[in-house]
Amino acid sequence: xxxxxxGILGTGIYLPExxxxxxxxxxxxxxxxxxxTRRTGMxxxxxxxxxxxxxxxxxxxxxxxxxxxxxxxxxxxxxxxTTETPDYLSPSMSCLIQKHIHANKAAAFDINAACTGxxxxxxxxxxxxxxxxxxxxxxxxNEGLSRIIDWKDxxxxxxxxxxxxxxxxxRVKKGYGIRKSYLAxxxxxxxxxxxxxxxxxEEDRQKRRKEMERTLWQDGSEVFTFAIxxxxxxxxxxxxxxxxxxxxxxxxxxxxxxxxxxxGAAKRLHLSDDKIAVILQDTGNISSASIPVALNFSDKKGLxxxxxxxxxxxxxGGLTCGAALLVWGK
Ligand code: COA
Numbered sequence: 001x002x003x004x005x006x007g008i009l010g011t012g013i014y015l016p017e018x019x020x021x022x023x024x025x026x027x028x029x030x031x032x033x034x035x036x037t038r039r040t041g042m043x044x045x046x047x048x049x050x051x052x053x054x055x056x057x058x059x060x061x062x063x064x065x066x067x068x069x070x071x072x073x074x075x076x077x078x079x080x081x082t083t084e085t086p087d088y089l090s091p092s093m094s095c096l097i098q099k100h101i102h103a104n105k106a107a108a109f110d111i112n113a114a115c116t117g118x119x120x121x122x123x124x125x126x127x128x129x130x131x132x133x134x135x136x137x138x139x140x141x142n143e144g145l146s147r148i149i150d151w152k153d154x155x156x157x158x159x160x161x162x163x164x165x166x167x168x169x170x171r172v173k174k175g176y177g178i179r180k181s182y183l184a185x186x187x188x189x190x191x192x193x194x195x196x197x198x199x200x201x202e203e204d205r206q207k208r209r210k211e212m213e214r215t216l217w218q219d220g221s222e223v224f225t226f227a228i229x230x231x232x233x234x235x236x237x238x239x240x241x242x243x244x245x246x247x248x249x250x251x252x253x254x255x256x257x258x259x260x261x262x263x264g265a266a267k268r269l270h271l272s273d274d275k276i277a278v279i280l281q282d283t284g285n286i287s288s289a290s291i292p293v294a295l296n297f298s299d300k301k302g303l304x305x306x307x308x309x310x311x312x313x314x315x316x317g318g319l320t321c322g323a324a325l326l327v328w329g330k
């Protein structure tokens with residue numbers, strides 16, 4: 001159909017300098033390093049200073065990704081930001097980032113598919129590029145979760161951190177890049193993870209402490225069960241659609257929500273540890289930034305070889321889930 005593929009040309013990340021370890025959390029609430037490590041695999045997370053807008057992380061990640069792709073900000077046709085913590089509803093995070101990186105010719109919009117945002121954005125970018133409408137799309141997954149956490153709620157606060165990951169998507173050689181993707185939403189399960197914004201219901205209020213009405217609330221065990229099922233199913237779908245087996249996959253880059261979720265899905269997929277990118281011990285759950293940050297780490301470690309089959313898979317609020325299979329062609 002086309003004489004080109006659509007793939008990742010460059011990656012960039014930003015992790016704030018300040019960190020919060022399990023030992024720090026022990027001083028803030030009734031928890032322990034032992035509990036957090038056993039139940040989640042996490043050891044530390046990065047936190048952005050309160051006085052900085054979250055878009056500062058995305059700006060740095062975007063600049064790196066543009067450099068890595070060997071293009072200039074003027075080449076960018078479209079900026080898609082995935083975020084659950086926009087600094088403003090308007091201007092969008094993507095317009096804020098556009099301003100700071102001087103991508104003056106770009107169109108820009110935000111999407112919200114929660115932690116699945118990056119997989120959704122990759123699929124959107126693919127459509128624009130395949131049709132020839134755009135040449136270069138910048139995706140920035142920009143998450144400042146520490147801002148929507150109730151730091152007295154030990155069920156959620158231990159899980160999340162701040163970070164941004166960015167990629168430039170564009171044309172690659174035919175046969176490389178995104179080969180298959182699968183996106184799904186389960187709105188009827190949305191009540192299991194909520195972050196009120198411009199409206200707060202009585203139910204939302206009852207689930208939260210007073211004055212904490214716009215914080216993240218979740219039913220951890222419901223989300224946990226959904227996550228393993230959704231990640232397993234989404235991965236199988238894209239691998240089978242491509243006519244491959246799990247044996248053919250070089251690396252799975254999953255959303256980093258809990259090591260037990262990743263291991264649960266890996267067990268069902270008969271996937272060995274060396275084929276899974278895991279960074280959550282150092283980052284916590286960074287929502288939609290999980291996959292681009294983990295991809296960047298894997299690339300820097302030389303784990304991504306040209307021609308490798310990579311599966312990116314995520315789940316999150318909405319509830320949503322999705323996966324994309326790509327042949328690494330950077
Ligand atoms: N420190 C110590 N104890 C804790 C604790 C903490 N931070 N948080 C909960 N506990 C306690 C509970 O109160 C409970 O005690 P009880 O047995 O006396 O009632 C016990 O530990 C077990 O709690 P439970 O909720 O069953 O733990 P869990 O093994 O399910 O782990 C989560 C909880 C939240 C880590 C886990 O359910 C999870 O990761 N869910 C998915 C969440 C997610 O991914 N959300 C983001 C989606 S993108």
